[in-house]
Amino acid sequence: MSEYQYYEFQAIDRPLDNAAQDALRAISSRARITATSFSNHYEWGDLKGDPCKFMENWFDLHLYVANWGTQRLMLRMPARLVKCGDIDGIIREVDCVRVWNSGDNLVVDIQRDEEGADDWDDGSGRLAGLAPLRNDVLSGDLRLFYLLWLSAVQDEYVPDEDVEPLPGIAPLTGPLEAFADFFYIDRDLVAAAAEVGANDGAISRDDLQTSLATIPDHEKTKLLLRVVDGDPYVGVELRGRLRDKAQAPATRRTAGILRMRALKIREARERADAERRETERRRQVAEAEKARRVRLKALKQRGANVWREIEDGIERRNPAGYDQAMALLSDLQALAEEEGSQDDFSSRVRAIRARHEKKSKFIERLNKLGRGDGERTD
Template sequence: MSEYQYYEFRTVDRPLSEADRRVLRDLSTRARITATSFTNSYEWGDFKGDPVELMERWFDLHLYLANWGTYRLMVRLPKRLVDRRRLDGFLHSVDCVDVTTSGENLIVDILCEELEPEDYWDDESDWLEALAPLRADVLGGDLRLFYLVWLMAVEAGSIEPDEAEPLPGIGPMTGALDAFARFFRLDADLVEAAAERPAGTTAEDPLSSDVIRRSLADLPDREKTMLLARLAEGDSHVASELRPLVRDRQALQTSAARPAVAPRSAGELRAHADAIREAREREQSERREAERKRQEAEELRARRARLDAIMQRGETVWREVETEIERRNASGYDTAAGLLLDLKAIAEERGTIGDFARRLQAIRERHIRKGRFIERLKPIG
């Protein structure tokens, strides 16, 4: 299998300048570089740049995959918009993720190096497009991405069975979360088990206008002025900064009306995933068995119709056998043998198997020199 590597970088918060693109062009003469992206693939050789350095300097998202089983996703987040302590609650026992600080940003680096290579490849350019919304979700306070990362560690066995899940659940799954689970080959049954419970408030939940107004009204005047000034200056993170505040307030209201549910442990999630898998496999087995019986019944009906038609044709069938044999080719021999097999079944039904055996022996003797045809008579007797 030849080597294949795919690199894609994307900027969200600001476009690349002409000077930026010239520097990036020095790293690769073949890469496709736009005002918001850098993309290249390699079937030989390697990328001269350091993905970490590119993320620190220019980009907000990076995806890498190689057909020997390495998959990587990097996300750069403004650290003032992310509670690092909350992230640590998800990631303290996870080996496949690294969170580093670079200036005013956090860089989340998720790397898996031992995944089974795919037998086929989708369009690689679709992956980052599908995963990109995760960054905005995190900045909006939706941390289910990190629950999935924690779930990767559960699947790998590096989480203690009695450790509680870091969120009440991850349901309902979004397209981006589903893409993440598929990209990193997360156990689909484990994801389904986790998604049976809702996560509480998510980035897709509509925010109450009343809660928004009351949340903003409670802010100190100085903070309101600063936020408005940043908004007027084109700061794209103002909304992301406010949404978690509003969501937390809305979550308090909704959780007060919702009965408390004990968090599930990693062991319970794995056990439930096993139950889901067993139920699915049982259902698949039942469907296969039902399909087998349906096909068997269909074959029996077709065989009965064929035998009835042969019985109505009488002696002409024996003449047809001889005609097919005289074609002296594989198709003719196959047709003749098939007709003889049906004639044998009819003889068994009628109790005339002795007469059939004599006629079959006569055919065998007449065509004894047609070795390939004689070979086809062995299953008949």
């Protein structure tokens, strides 16, 4: 496949009406279009429309993947629920993200190019794992943007002395891990950043009850009316309030400290990986030796029948027969070395060589047997 592009859009807050679906169908006759989604892939050609306009007019989420290494994620959110000033402070060093207002909404457009990525996939199913990040941002969790800042640290766009925009990102959630993986953000840098966090964004049931009890009755009534009217943002708005109250000051690290810590994490991970590989190698060697001992014991019990099996394999005059004969000869050679009967073994092999000298393919294999027949040629 010379070219592959995958587009997926999702409508979260408001389903598409018939007019919107008809407009999308006029753009693409092949796409899968529902009341809440649009998806299509292209092996030749491209989407006949502007994804930015799709987002401004119809959708809340967009994911794009191209097999040449481009990854893109877009989010549309009500501007009144997003702290633009806080976001701008985090992403000022990041050139892979663009933010703009469209009516009452804010659109966040993230795009990174990772040429030569060896774990590329077709993008299907990816958006479902990233979708919860939108609600996180709406409730005041800006760790998604910290990860974008971390990508700039990875790309050496951030000086060592610059301080991290948030006091860590612990604990990592599944959607945050999926985001870092999707945009190829260095996992050791992510691990370093996730070693600390000012607040995990969670609140106990008791604290939740206490905080909700402090809301004035008239405001509670307004919130309940919004719930009755189907406002989808009441929950995220309340979580944002509680998150703001729970925030605590914390010491922040510099980009240089994060880079050094990531290096130590990488070295420890590579040592652990090497130890696991060595443990596995030793296990395989032990299992192979155990299997070899079993084979040699059985071989010894079979006696002269083994030499007849070797002759039968040779006479089949095909690769499988030759391989069978050579496997038996190799085991017999090992047995002869253990029992001190190399002379008898070498004599038998020389006789086999003489009887089958015209079978060139077999003789090639026999030459690779190693010392034992006294006539190996290299």
